[in-house]
Amino acid sequence: MSSPAWENKPVLFLLLATAAILVGTIVTMVLPFAWVNTEADRIEGVTPYNPLELAGRDVYIREGCNNCHTQTVRPLVAEVLRYGEYSRSGEFVHDRPHLWGSRRTGPDLARIGGKYPDAWHYQHMAVPTSIVPRSNMPAYAFLSDRGIDPEYTRRKMDVLRFPYEVEQIAGLRGKTEMDAIVAYMQKLGRDLPVQRTAQPVTPPAIAENPFRNDAAAVAEGGALYAQHCAGCHGASLEGGIGPALSPSGFDEDMLFEVIYGGLPEGGMPAYASLGSARVWKMVNFILAPRGI
Amino acid sequence: MDAPHYNLGIVRSFIHWSILWGVVAILVGILISFQLVNPDLNFPPYLTYGRLRPLHTNAGIFGWAIGSFFALYLYMVQRLCRRPLWSDGLARFQLYLFNFTIIVAAVTLLLGFTQSKEYHELEWPVDLLVVVLWVVFSVNILMTIFKRKEQQMYVSLWFMAASLIGVAVLYLVNSAAVPVSLFKSYSAYAGTNDANVQWWYGHNAVAMVLTAPPLAVFYYFLPKSTGVPIFSHRLSIVAFWSLIFMYLWTGAHHLLWTPVPDWVQTLAMAFSIMLIAPSWGSVVNGYLSMNGQWHQMRENYLVKFLILGITFYGLQTLQGPLQAVRSFSAFIHYTEWVPGHVHMGALGWVSLVLFAAFYYLAPRIYNRELYSIPLANLHFWLVLIGQLIYSVSLWIAGVQQAGMWHAISPDGSLTYSFMESLVEMYPYYWARAFSGLIYLAGVAIFVYNLAMTARRGKPLMPAAA
Ligand code: HEM
Ligand code: HEM
Numbered sequence A: 001m002s003s004p005a006w007e008n009k010p011v012l013f014l015l016l017a018t019a020a021i022l023v024g025t026i027v028t029m030v031l032p033f034a035w036v037n038t039e040a041d042r043i044e045g046v047t048p049y050n051p052l053e054l055a056g057r058d059v060y061i062r063e064g065c066n067n068c069h070t071q072t073v074r075p076l077v078a079e080v081l082r083y084g085e086y087s088r089s090g091e092f093v094h095d096r097p098h099l100w101g102s103r104r105t106g107p108d109l110a111r112i113g114g115k116y117p118d119a120w121h122y123q124h125m126a127v128p129t130s131i132v133p134r135s136n137m138p139a140y141a142f143l144s145d146r147g148i149d150p151e152y153t154r155r156k157m158d159v160l161r162f163p164y165e166v167e168q169i170a171g172l173r174g175k176t177e178m179d180a181i182v183a184y185m186q187k188l189g190r191d192l193p194v195q196r197t198a199q200p201v202t203p204p205a206i207a208e209n210p211f212r213n214d215a216a217a218v219a220e221g222g223a224l225y226a227q228h229c230a231g232c233h234g235a236s237l238e239g240g241i242g243p244a245l246s247p248s249g250f251d252e253d254m255l256f257e258v259i260y261g262g263l264p265e266g267g268m269p270a271y272a273s274l275g276s277a278r279v280w281k282m283v284n285f286i287l288a289p290r291g292i
Numbered sequence B: 001m002d003a004p005h006y007n008l009g010i011v012r013s014f015i016h017w018s019i020l021w022g023v024v025a026i027l028v029g030i031l032i033s034f035q036l037v038n039p040d041l042n043f044p045p046y047l048t049y050g051r052l053r054p055l056h057t058n059a060g061i062f063g064w065a066i067g068s069f070f071a072l073y074l075y076m077v078q079r080l081c082r083r084p085l086w087s088d089g090l091a092r093f094q095l096y097l098f099n100f101t102i103i104v105a106a107v108t109l110l111l112g113f114t115q116s117k118e119y120h121e122l123e124w125p126v127d128l129l130v131v132v133l134w135v136v137f138s139v140n141i142l143m144t145i146f147k148r149k150e151q152q153m154y155v156s157l158w159f160m161a162a163s164l165i166g167v168a169v170l171y172l173v174n175s176a177a178v179p180v181s182l183f184k185s186y187s188a189y190a191g192t193n194d195a196n197v198q199w200w201y202g203h204n205a206v207a208m209v210l211t212a213p214p215l216a217v218f219y220y221f222l223p224k225s226t227g228v229p230i231f232s233h234r235l236s237i238v239a240f241w242s243l244i245f246m247y248l249w250t251g252a253h254h255l256l257w258t259p260v261p262d263w264v265q266t267l268a269m270a271f272s273i274m275l276i277a278p279s280w281g282s283v284v285n286g287y288l289s290m291n292g293q294w295h296q297m298r299e300n301y302l303v304k305f306l307i308l309g310i311t312f313y314g315l316q317t318l319q320g321p322l323q324a325v326r327s328f329s330a331f332i333h334y335t336e337w338v339p340g341h342v343h344m345g346a347l348g349w350v351s352l353v354l355f356a357a358f359y360y361l362a363p364r365i366y367n368r369e370l371y372s373i374p375l376a377n378l379h380f381w382l383v384l385i386g387q388l389i390y391s392v393s394l395w396i397a398g399v400q401q402a403g404m405w406h407a408i409s410p411d412g413s414l415t416y417s418f419m420e421s422l423v424e425m426y427p428y429y430w431a432r433a434f435s436g437l438i439y440l441a442g443v444a445i446f447v448y449n450l451a452m453t454a455r456r457g458k459p460l461m462p463a464a465a
Helices: A010-034 A051-063 A077-083 A118-126 A141-145 A150-160 A166-170 A177-187 A215-228 A252-261 A276-290 B009-037 B049-081 B088-111 B124-146 B155-174 B191-210 B212-226 B233-247 B262-274 B276-288 B301-323 B326-332 B337-366 B373-406 B418-456
Strands: B177-181 B184-187
Touching (some): A010 B124, A010 B155, A010 B191, A010 B233, A010 B262, A051 A150, A051 A166, A077 B373, A150 A166, A252 A276, B009 B088, B009 B337, B009 B418, B088 B124, B155 B191, B155 B212, B155 B233, B191 B233, B212 B233, B212 B276, B212 B301, B212 B337, B233 B276, B262 B276, B262 B301, B276 B301, B301 B337, B301 B373, B326 B373, B373 B418
Antiparallel strands (some): B177 B184
């Protein structure tokens, strides 16, 4: 059998193989540069990181948070409900490297900014299980013992050509890596004009308390409270990051509204994504001590 | 002796070191598996999951897989070119540089020096070491090929040469970065571009490290083990060229539904499905080479490793294209399903083929018969069972997790919170951790068997080499 020339000519073979590899490379890797990060991608309001946020981002990279957390929300119904508005190219123009990740051992963080108050993050980063008992996220308390080097951070800002004020650099003195990572968390997703979560768009399906005098619902509400609220309001409503919740302070409709829609300014997340039935159960649980 | 004086010493050294790094990879894999069920096993700052997972993948891919391919390329190139290595000195230097690089890589990863890109975590000074290592290796292999004594290049040499170029192009492009300090740099690409370049690299690292090299090994060691040639040369040609052409189009199947332009995603999806053909070209070629030889599955432990290996490759290359379909990706992307896929490839396909090659070489590098074939069989069953438990439990886990993430109640709310889905994963994480221990037991027997071969195996008759 006569063999093709390339089987006997290594140089020819290498040239052919290189050509074969380059076709797909040029089309799918080189060409997209003409589409991505162009004017068409631009989103008003997306700003580079400030020095403290950048330092936090580098802590995120160093600790490999991206091995458990993604930072892209896909345009899928459940995903938008869970994490908020889906991600667009223009949000990432300042990200070198990108931190989209490939695994969700933990939840997506693209829209974490503003979801929780700072205090929540400080406590959660230091001891995640103190807020979410069955979490498997490592504890990062040691970040509080490590300072930020202002001069080094300035150099990073220069390399990335991010704008900054001298005072911002000076302000880094005395800051810890914990301050930085919390600042970075609060920046994520904050530049978008859209709501962090798309949920409140749906009005409550049940506008009236359907569970009055329903002991089973109160028990379920208790379980839901333990899972979603106890981290901030204490296991027995005594308060913590959020205020103490005494049953006497509210009427049931108001309570429903606060839980369903949240108090975004004050650091109280919205729980519309749980659905109105479950929110009503929690309302009944909180009000149970005064008897309904 | 009319045979040229082959350099087997360097092959033996690379085998020893790659096995060592393989054991490290498995031990770290087991540790991070337990960390996922018990976060108290994180020991900050150096030994947390976020720093150890890249150490695991790097030790697995660079230490175990690439280290083994160094050994086997250096062996195969001599046999297939019928001449000794172009430079023994360069090969020896490569061995030192390889181990030095792996050690530096491990230390810097634990210190938190990372570019954060999957399978390209190493910071720029370590990157440079890798580049030098690859150049040294490529020059030696290619010079040996240029000065070969056998006119025609066998299939294995095609896969080997293609992977040398492929890895070089991928690695160089993806490593472009601007240094800030000795161990910190920022990517030359931003955002969506950075992601697209990274997964062009990431997927083709699979092609050029976890597909082409083990195929080179398979095409060489299957005929050597069975004593019958590969079924069809023509099929090998078609499978080779279409494989290396198509792979490069598919990177964006890791980025379906993300902001990467739609047409790039669609091309990736289409080419991923087309990839079934060239992948199965090799699988079918392997199976047909067994015509009339299937009894060897019972009698020849080497064949068992190789045929099971190519079978997992066949499954892997059906499952991969399925994952590249948009609707399926919407479901399983980001879930536990994916580590199930990964480890069928890493533990099933790649490692099984490597075990076979090393068993085949054991008598040649130690000049002794293999110490125990029953132990080799036990090794086979343990790693097979370990890997199956690993992959199957995580596929189930992934489907359950995806189901919980996407479940929506009649009132339009999410049925499950994230934590409810995580808690459901813990039993599967336990299963995975134990499957790792079973796999480790298999590998321990392998190491024991090789060590006993070196020390106690029956010496070979001089003619048998
Ligand atoms: C048998 C022992 C092993 C165990 C217990 C193990 C365990 C793990 C674990 C827990 C992860 C993280 C999965 C996650 O993100 O949720 C992982 C990832 C990974 N391992 Fe292993 N591993 C083992 C062997 C290997 C070997 C030998 C290789 C390489 C040849 C390897 C290659 C990888 C790769 C490439 C990933 C990244 C997967 C992804 O991004 O989805 N593993 N392994
Ligand atoms: C036709 C061949 C193949 C195709 C089309 C393919 C496709 C895919 C796809 C679509 C993913 C992404 C899954 C996701 O995150 O949603 C993936 C992940 C992966 N595959 Fe394959 N696969 C193929 C063969 C292989 C082989 C032979 C290996 C060898 C071990 C392998 C190793 C991996 C690894 C390591 C990842 C994880 C990447 C990461 O997210 O870190 N694949 N594959």
